[in-house]
Amino acid sequence: MTAAVAAPAQRRRVARIGDGLVAYIGFVPAIILLGLFFLVPLGIIVCYSFWETINYSVVHHWTFDNYHYFFSVTAYVSTMWATLWVAVVATALAIVLAFPFAYWLSRYVPRRLRTPLLVLVIVPFWSSYLLRVYSWLTILGEKGVLNWVLQKTGITNHPLGVFLYDRPAVILVLVYLYFPFGALTLYSSIERFDWNQLRAAMDLGASPLQAIFRILVPQIRPGITTAVIFVFIPILGEYLTPQIVGGTGGVMIGNLIVNFFQAAEYTRGAAVSLLIAAFIVVLLVIFRKSLSAKEAYGA
Amino acid sequence: MPSAPAPPAATAGIELRSVVKRYGNQVALRGIELEIRDGEFFCLLGPSGCGKTTTLNLIGGFVPVTEGEIWIRGRRIHELPPHKRPVNTVFQSYALFPHMNVRENVRFGLKMDRVSRAESTPRVEEALALVGLEDFGDRMPAQLSGGQQQRVAVARALVKRPAVLLLDEPLGALDLKLRQRLQIELTQIHRDVGTTFVYVTHDQEEAMSMADRIAVMNDGRIEQIGTPEEVYRAPSSRFVADFIGDSNFFAATVESGVAVLGDGSRVPAAAGEGPATLMVRPESIRLDPGGALRGRVVQTSFLGKHVRIAVETGAAEAPVIVALHDPSALPAVGDGVGLAWSTGDSVVLEPEPA
Numbered sequence: 295m296t297a298a299v300a301a302p303a304q305r306r307r308v309a310r311i312g313d314g315l316v317a318y319i320g321f322v323p324a325i326i327l328l329g330l331f332f333l334v335p336l337g338i339i340v341c342y343s344f345w346e347t348i349n350y351s352v353v354h355h356w357t358f359d360n361y362h363y364f365f366s367v368t369a370y371v372s373t374m375w376a377t378l379w380v381a382v383v384a385t386a387l388a389i390v391l392a393f394p395f396a397y398w399l400s401r402y403v404p405r406r407l408r409t410p411l412l413v414l415v416i417v418p419f420w421s422s423y424l425l426r427v428y429s430w431l432t433i434l435g436e437k438g439v440l441n442w443v444l445q446k447t448g449i450t451n452h453p454l455g456v457f458l459y460d461r462p463a464v465i466l467v468l469v470y471l472y473f474p475f476g477a478l479t480l481y482s483s484i485e486r487f488d489w490n491q492l493r494a495a496m497d498l499g500a501s502p503l504q505a506i507f508r509i510l511v512p513q514i515r516p517g518i519t520t521a522v523i524f525v526f527i528p529i530l531g532e533y534l535t536p537q538i539v540g541g542t543g544g545v546m547i548g549n550l551i552v553n554f555f556q557a558a559e560y561t562r563g564a565a566v567s568l569l570i571a572a573f574i575v576v577l578l579v580i581f582r583k584s585l586s587a588k589e590a591y592g593a
Numbered sequence: 594m595p596s597a598p599a600p601p602a603a604t605a606g607i608e609l610r611s612v613v614k615r616y617g618n619q620v621a622l623r624g625i626e627l628e629i630r631d632g633e634f635f636c637l638l639g640p641s642g643c644g645k646t647t648t649l650n651l652i653g654g655f656v657p658v659t660e661g662e663i664w665i666r667g668r669r670i671h672e673l674p675p676h677k678r679p680v681n682t683v684f685q686s687y688a689l690f691p692h693m694n695v696r697e698n699v700r701f702g703l704k705m706d707r708v709s710r711a712e713s714t715p716r717v718e719e720a721l722a723l724v725g726l727e728d729f730g731d732r733m734p735a736q737l738s739g740g741q742q743q744r745v746a747v748a749r750a751l752v753k754r755p756a757v758l759l760l761d762e763p764l765g766a767l768d769l770k771l772r773q774r775l776q777i778e779l780t781q782i783h784r785d786v787g788t789t790f791v792y793v794t795h796d797q798e799e800a801m802s803m804a805d806r807i808a809v810m811n812d813g814r815i816e817q818i819g820t821p822e823e824v825y826r827a828p829s830s831r832f833v834a835d836f837i838g839d840s841n842f843f844a845a846t847v848e849s850g851v852a853v854l855g856d857g858s859r860v861p862a863a864a865g866e867g868p869a870t871l872m873v874r875p876e877s878i879r880l881d882p883g884g885a886l887r888g889r890v891v892q893t894s895f896l897g898k899h900v901r902i903a904v905e906t907g908a909a910e911a912p913v914i915v916a917l918h919d920p921s922a923l924p925a926v927g928d929g930v931g932l933a934w935s936t937g938d939s940v941v942l943e944p945e946p947a
Contacts, residue, residue, distance in 0.1 A: 488686065488688065490684050490686050491688045491689075493655055493682075493684070493688065494688035494689075494749075495690070495701070495705075496674075496675045496676050497653060497655075497675050497676070497680075497681055497682045497750075498676075498701050498702035498749065498750070499676045499702050499706050499753070500676060500701075501676060504705065508701075509690055512692045513690075513691065513692050
């Protein structure tokens, strides 16, 4: 009697598990790809960071020395702080520039003109990253466009070298490189905003700025967070831009990693890489809450 | 400007003086003269594109006037930005702030005015009670029905105690039953707070059921201003007669109380002389074997509260519509009938331009 009642329920459960498996089949290629080319290498790097390099070869001897070494060298620690600072400033500038662009595009530009404008934002991606960075040398360099203009207009009478090979140059180029990510991400979240809300806010006595910061910004917070993540995290790992336009004054943590690996100090390089990775994980955990808008709106 | 115009009489809640609005070459409003009394429930009624929403936006300050002046309670306000006007708006889309709960939505306007929390809290609760949402303060807008969201929008606007409340088709998104209920609620709220309501709608029934007075607008002009009864019983133009309620039109020549129609029949008509358009409401027409206007029934429709009969005549292009409330003696389709009405039920309008 009991069995007869239980049987259909059991069959239903089996069927449900089967359905579940079918639903997950789509993930298999991605899981294989991720496992093979991300998780396994990550595991290797984790191991490396706790091993030792002796005479240019990795010795499987467990130790914290690599981490200890990094924090014992003042230049490395200050480079780490400088990297954070550059990333924060460049991200802030990129977002601050991207916000008015996205705002203007989604509020005032007619729909048919938006796609061409968005394509314009993406156009830089059609040329190589390296080319885009190198071209800044021809703008900021001593024989570059900027110096040419300054001399032609009589503002200076000799070429200035101050524009290149320091952190400001790095920040400028990073802002240029990552602006499109910020602009596209912000646009996609502002685009859905109901502009009547701003009118309502102003109708209720808010000034235009108050309306933007109290009504629009809180609602696109997930978009802003996404934009910050998309810009900040890649900048943390940047090494070509600081190398090309930053020179010795613009060194970032990515350059340290490259140097370690080029000097065959794989275990120290691995440790620094993991430091960045750990920092990013902490960051994502902090940001996790503000990524979900649904929770906040009680929808 | 050397001579400032005299401020309007104290009883005028809102006054629009020769207000013109152009968008580039396009004229949206062609010289609006309008006086809305303090505390009045006033409807701007018209088809889409007639300028009623533009008029509302000009009062609200979302759109600048091209020419003319707007006064509210003796103050010229058309140069002030929206947030400096004693006016609040209920938007068609409600435009509630989805990231704030109901209470914070209602409080927002007071916060912008730097009203202290101690003062704003009772006012917020009072506004919520006014619209019957005192138990919903902690809900998020997404958790409310359309009708409730609408009420929040009203409370949010009224909590600021504006001189004028503008309502832009606020019931447009709701279904008929709910709309009728909220129409009653809105008129009750209006009576409770005594604020001037300016209500934009394209729905003539809505305007008729709520408004103290209606301005019927067409093509950037006000065609007629009057109480619902006035615009219904004495429309000033064919447009108004056509837009409000059902109507029958006849091209006619009027002479001393008699109108001669296109088929030669002589029917009763109100005062007027010469060529005219004669308008008679369907419910004013009765079937009368002795009626001067003869025709043939082409359709009878049972509509619940009345029976609608369409009668083909030689006097009008469209079949004449008759609304019968006594369905006992119904003619059949194809029957010949006579139509009659009393003089007072006919309206003589300008003739159609040839």
